[in-house]
Amino acid sequence: MLKMQDVSKVYRxxxxxxxxxxxxxxxxxxxxxxxxxxxxxxxxxxxxxxxGLLESFESGSYVLDGSDVRELSDDARSRxxxxxxxxxxxxxxxxxxxxxxxxxxxxxxxxRLSSADRRERIxxxxxxxxxxxxxxxxxxxxxxxxxxxxxxxxxxxxxPAFLLADEPTGNLxxxxxxxxxxLLEQINELGTTILLVTHDPELARRxxxxxxxxxxxxxDFRSYEPRVPSADAxxxxxx
Amino acid sequence: xxxxxxxxxxxxFRRNLGLTTLMVLAVALGIAVCIMTLTVYHAMSGNPIWWxxxxxYAVTMDSWDPNQQYNRTGPSAPPPQMTYRxxxxxxxxxxxxxxxxxxxxxxxxxAAGPAPQRISTRLTTADFFAMFDVPFLYGAxxxxxxxxxxxxxxxxxxxxxxxxxxxVNSVGRTLRWNDHEFRIVGVLNDWFPRxxxxxxxxxSFQRPDDAYIPFAWGPELQLQSSGNTDCWKPExxxxxxxxxxxxxxxxxxxxxxxxxxxxxxxxxxxxxxxAEQHRAGRFERPRDNRLTNVAQWLRVQQVVDNDNxxxxxxxxxxxxxxxxxxxxLLLAKFLNAAPITGVRRALGASRRQIxxxxxxxxxxxxxxxALLGLLLAIxxxxxxxxxxxxxxxxxxxxxxxxxxFDAVGVLWAIVLAIAATLAAGLYPAWRVGRLPPAAYxxxx
Numbered sequence: 115m116l117k118m119q120d121v122s123k124v125y126r127x128x129x130x131x132x133x134x135x136x137x138x139x140x141x142x143x144x145x146x147x148x149x150x151x152x153x154x155x156x157x158x159x160x161x162x163x164x165x166g167l168l169e170s171f172e173s174g175s176y177v178l179d180g181s182d183v184r185e186l187s188d189d190a191r192s193r194x195x196x197x198x199x200x201x202x203x204x205x206x207x208x209x210x211x212x213x214x215x216x217x218x219x220x221x222x223x224x225x226r227l228s229s230a231d232r233r234e235r236i237x238x239x240x241x242x243x244x245x246x247x248x249x250x251x252x253x254x255x256x257x258x259x260x261x262x263x264x265x266x267x268x269x270x271x272x273x274p275a276f277l278l279a280d281e282p283t284g285n286l287x288x289x290x291x292x293x294x295x296x297l298l299e300q301i302n303e304l305g306t307t308i309l310l311v312t313h314d315p316e317l318a319r320r321x322x323x324x325x326x327x328x329x330x331x332x333x334d335f336r337s338y339e340p341r342v343p344s345a346d347a348x349x350x351x352x353x
Numbered sequence: 354x355x356x357x358x359x360x361x362x363x364x365x366f367r368r369n370l371g372l373t374t375l376m377v378l379a380v381a382l383g384i385a386v387c388i389m390t391l392t393v394y395h396a397m398s399g400n401p402i403w404w405x406x407x408x409x410y411a412v413t414m415d416s417w418d419p420n421q422q423y424n425r426t427g428p429s430a431p432p433p434q435m436t437y438r439x440x441x442x443x444x445x446x447x448x449x450x451x452x453x454x455x456x457x458x459x460x461x462x463x464a465a466g467p468a469p470q471r472i473s474t475r476l477t478t479a480d481f482f483a484m485f486d487v488p489f490l491y492g493a494x495x496x497x498x499x500x501x502x503x504x505x506x507x508x509x510x511x512x513x514x515x516x517x518x519x520x521v522n523s524v525g526r527t528l529r530w531n532d533h534e535f536r537i538v539g540v541l542n543d544w545f546p547r548x549x550x551x552x553x554x555x556x557s558f559q560r561p562d563d564a565y566i567p568f569a570w571g572p573e574l575q576l577q578s579s580g581n582t583d584c585w586k587p588e589x590x591x592x593x594x595x596x597x598x599x600x601x602x603x604x605x606x607x608x609x610x611x612x613x614x615x616x617x618x619x620x621x622x623x624x625x626x627x628a629e630q631h632r633a634g635r636f637e638r639p640r641d642n643r644l645t646n647v648a649q650w651l652r653v654q655q656v657v658d659n660d661n662x663x664x665x666x667x668x669x670x671x672x673x674x675x676x677x678x679x680x681x682l683l684l685a686k687f688l689n690a691a692p693i694t695g696v697r698r699a700l701g702a703s704r705r706q707i708x709x710x711x712x713x714x715x716x717x718x719x720x721x722x723a724l725l726g727l728l729l730a731i732x733x734x735x736x737x738x739x740x741x742x743x744x745x746x747x748x749x750x751x752x753x754x755x756x757x758f759d760a761v762g763v764l765w766a767i768v769l770a771i772a773a774t775l776a777a778g779l780y781p782a783w784r785v786g787r788l789p790p791a792a793y794x795x796x797x
Contacts, residue, residue, distance in 0.1 A: 168791040196701020207696045221700040
């Protein structure tokens with residue numbers, strides 16, 4: 115489903131070349147929940163940006179859903195990003211002057227769906243994250259945890275195959291962080307592939323597989339036992 | 354998507370109200386200055402009777418001093434007016450379909466009721482009205498038979514008819530003009546050709562005269578021109594007969610020629626007359642007999658002077674400065690919102706969609722700027738009109754008559770504002786679409 119082979123990403127200045135990713139190879143299958151850990155500057159976010167088609171890379175190959183992304187135009191990459199990938203950011207990245215409904219609507223707008231279809235998807239996504247009653251609220255009227263849940267609703271409203279989460283709990287307290295993780299697990303159980311970048315080894319342990327990055331290269335793989343879905347996962351996530 | 358982009362643009366305006374206001378003001382100021390200048394320039398440079406450009410001709414012959422060129426209208430043009438005897442001879446020709454010789458005098462008019470008024474009166478021949486497509490509200494011009502011997506017929510302007518008769522149909526009534534009784538045969542409808550191409554004496558943008566009477570009343574009543582009379586020859590001009598036979602120039606002469614062949618014949622006729630007069634000792638300067646159409650006439654007579662062209666250039670330069678500032682402000686605004694654009698890109702917006710979204714915002718700024726610019730231009734033109742009216746002591750005529758905002762001005766404003774601002778907004782809109790989204794996602 116996602117296959118990177120010898121991918122290198124270099125940041126250049128006049129004086130220095132920095133390899134953010136060096137001969138990076140990874141394969142992720144459909145439905146996996148993969149955590150990516152590593153110290154600051156190890157290339158975690160760069161990996162996520164390359165995986166999410168937000169950044170190009172210098173060498174290697176990257177096949178997503180059967181498409182070699184290097185051969186795609188900006189329009190095609192944008193369409194792929196819009197239809198197949200959902201993003202969750204550490205700082206939520208909600209658009210401050212759009213209400214909750216309009217924030218969730220953003221990726222659906224670019225897909226040119228009918229308004230009825232968009233409304234239905236927005237309702238479903240917000241119901242899943244437990245914020246259907248807050249549609250008309252502005253982001254500034256919500257707590258950090260609620261904002262992140264809106265961001266998750268926005269990411270999943272388009273029913274993407276991949277969810278790329280960059281430190282999604284980094285700005286949350288431990289209770290909120292746990293709720294967000296519960297939600298991500300629930301989404302993964304519904305079949306969405308998740309790539310989660312995190313500093314927190316505890317959160318990483320909740321993934322099925324952990325990749326540890328150092329200097330743009332994978333230094334360690336670790337697989338965990340498959341999770342046993344908890345009966346009240348959804349309930350605890352939405353609490 | 355257009356509606357969605359328009360809604361986003363409105364939100365963006367609210368988000369950066371100060372910056373948006375500055376941009377709209379910058380566009381509006383540039384547009385207003387351009388429109389004001391162009392309105393005046395358009396009024397100056399327009400041909401008010403363009404549909405007859407290939408039929409109407411000013412008739413001129415260089416009868417001036419052999420030792421010195423006539424220099425009021427520049428070195429390349431013969432005198433713009435003619436002597437009485439040359440005009441009379443030429444207009445005896447049957448080649449033109451219509452022909453007029455004319456000049457203006459000051460007269461005093463009175464009718465029962467209102468106090469006598471001093472007015473400008475044009476002495477002309479019967480063809481004047483049909484030749485220059487002068488519109489009538491009531492009646493018509495006098496017939497050709499009334500030219501000679503002159504009949505006491507008079508045509509009033511609508512404005513004069515309002516003053517003397519309260520605007521009612523006054524055809525058939527009589528009034529006194531310079532103590533002579535005249536019968537009203539026609540009342541003109543509104544007619545104000547700008548420039549007043551047929552007689553540029555006293556300013557190109559003067560209002561037309563208040564009344565019209567047959568030309569032959571001039572010699573008959575010994576009426577002197579209130580326009581320019583230029584004489585170069587030391588000759589005795591104490592009596593009317595001496596003046597009419599002199600080489601002084603004081604008449605405007607126009608002919609209407611139906612086609613190129615008629616024009617050719619008229620030119621030949623003039624040249625033959627010139628040769629005959631030359632042999633008799635007149636026309637000592639090199640032959641320069643001209644039939645000049647209206648467009649060329651306005652150019653030759655330098656109705657639009659260089660100052661006005663420079664002013665138009667400066668106005669466009671000012672617009673360019675305003676637009677360059679707008680480009681800077683747009684860039685600042687769009688780059689300020691780059692993190693949001695980064696999010697939109699991450700969520701699936703293509704570069705093209707981001708470009709179009711921002712272009713819609715630019716179009717809305719330009720529409721607002723155009724609207725405000727139009728308003729400012731109307732106010733500005735009203736202010737200029739007021740200023741020149743005051744300088745002109747409230748009398749009609751003069752530069753202030755050019756400051757009317759017309760449909761062409763509105764069209765100019767809209768086309769100019771949208772084209773200029775969209776052109777100015779292309780780069781910022783394109784630039785923001787090229788921003789690397791990942792660079793801004795962390796900084797949100």
